[in-house]
Each structure stands twice: as C-alpha cells, then as structure tokens.
Amino acid sequence: MLIAIDGPAASGKGTLARRLAAHYRLPHLDTGLLYRAVGAQCLARGLLEDAAASADIARALDTDMLDPDALRTAEIGEAASRVAARPDVRAALLDLQQRFAAQERGAVLDGRDIGTVICPSADAKLFVTATPEVRAERRFRELQGRGEITSFEAVLEDIRKRDARDSGRSAAPLTQAGDATTLDTTALGIEEAFAAALAVVEKRLSSR
Ligand code: CDP
Numbered sequence: 792m793l794i795a796i797d798g799p800a801a802s803g804k805g806t807l808a809r810r811l812a813a814h815y816r817l818p819h820l821d822t823g824l825l826y827r828a829v830g831a832q833c834l835a836r837g838l839l840e841d842a843a844a845s846a847d848i849a850r851a852l853d854t855d856m857l858d859p860d861a862l863r864t865a866e867i868g869e870a871a872s873r874v875a876a877r878p879d880v881r882a883a884l885l886d887l888q889q890r891f892a893a894q895e896r897g898a899v900l901d902g903r904d905i906g907t908v909i910c911p912s913a914d915a916k917l918f919v920t921a922t923p924e925v926r927a928e929r930r931f932r933e934l935q936g937r938g939e940i941t942s943f944e945a946v947l948e949d950i951r952k953r954d955a956r957d958s959g960r961s962a963a964p965l966t967q968a969g970d971a972t973t974l975d976t977t978a979l980g981i982e983e984a985f986a987a988a989l990a991v992v993e994k995r996l997s998s999r
Contacts, residue, residue: 793914794914795900795913795971796899797904800953802976803984815897825884826872826884827867829871830870849874850883865941872956878962885908889909903964907963915991917992918968919984921976923954
C-alpha cells in the first residue's frame, strides 16, 4: 500500500505520515528532509545562490547521512524552499523518492508533490492543510522547544513567504492532486487528525 501525503509547512503532514506508517508498519520518507539536506549543504558552503552547485549537491546526496534534528531549523527550512524551486534539484531527487515508493510492502511519503509528481498512482492521497496562523503557532512552539529564539510574528511571516514560494514556483508547485482528500487540521488535535486520516485511508482501501 502506497500512501501520499502533501500539504504546506507545519500543516501536520509529517506527524500524520509517521503515525500512519507506524499503524500500517510501512517505511516512511519525509521528503522535506531531502530538500533540507541540500539547502543545509548549500548554506554551509556559501552556495545558496548557485543553481548548478545545488543540483550537484542534490545528485550526490547521501540519504544515510540525514539528521532530522539538525535539519529542522527555520534557516534550513528557508534554504530548502529556495533550492526546491529549482527543476534540476527536483530532478536529481526524483529517482530516489520513486525507488523508496516502489518497495514491495509499500510506503508512506510526505512532501509537496507526492500525490501529483512522485506517486501519482498512490493508493491513498491526503492533502493536509490548516490556517497560516495555526500552522505558525505550531511551528513557533516547535522552534521554541528546540531552543530557537524567534517570535510568533517572524514565524508567521516565514510561513506566508514559504507558502507563496512553494505554491507559486513553476517546478512541481504545491497543489492538491485531483484525487486527494483534503484534511483540514486547523481545529484538530493530533489524535483527532490521526483518526480522520486513518478513516480516509481505510475508505480508499475499501473502495480499491
Ligand atoms: O516541515 P515543513 O513543512 O516546514 O518543511 P519540509 O516538509 O521539511 O520542507 C521544506 C521545504 O522543502 C518546503 O518549503 C518545500 O519548498 C520543499 N519541499 C518540496 O519542494 N517538495 C517536497 N516533496 C518536500 C519539500
């Protein structure tokens, strides 16, 4: 079974993907980490403006070296969104995502273009949303928990900027697949959101 989960920053898609993967005992790939790893390496080497170098970095990415904790900073999220707008970077990461999705047991992938580009024939597709304010509140608490000094206003501004860049780019923009089910988590806690996501997947499975 292949489950595709897309949505904007801090919509809760990562948590839902992890929970669904644990529930169905499927491998899970947080594809945002791939773009974050490329963004982080570009930042570290002062190459964020260099499109050709960022594509080389994406081609040489060692996925065994991904450190989610180190990659989840606000600065790296911003760098990820910048490199992710480049078609060559996306092309360099396509094959590894599709190979992950092709595992015999199935998989859960979350990102921005899973249901549209990476796994268009996924068995179940979810598009997870929430208002920018609620997403900013969640991200603010997450960053505070990690000890990052920031303000709610700065996080909200970052979320709005990233939404605009992710949705407005020409290469695989953040859009809902026609056959994806929307899950608005604005008013939902984690357990409620998980129950709703599970119900969507079960319904999709029973109608296969
Ligand atoms: O956790 P959050 O939603 O803030 O970000 P993420 O999922 O880790 O992704 C970071 C950035 O990578 C996003 O803003 C997107 O620009 C980009 N991304 C993408 O373009 N395609 C994906 N499949 C996953 C992430």
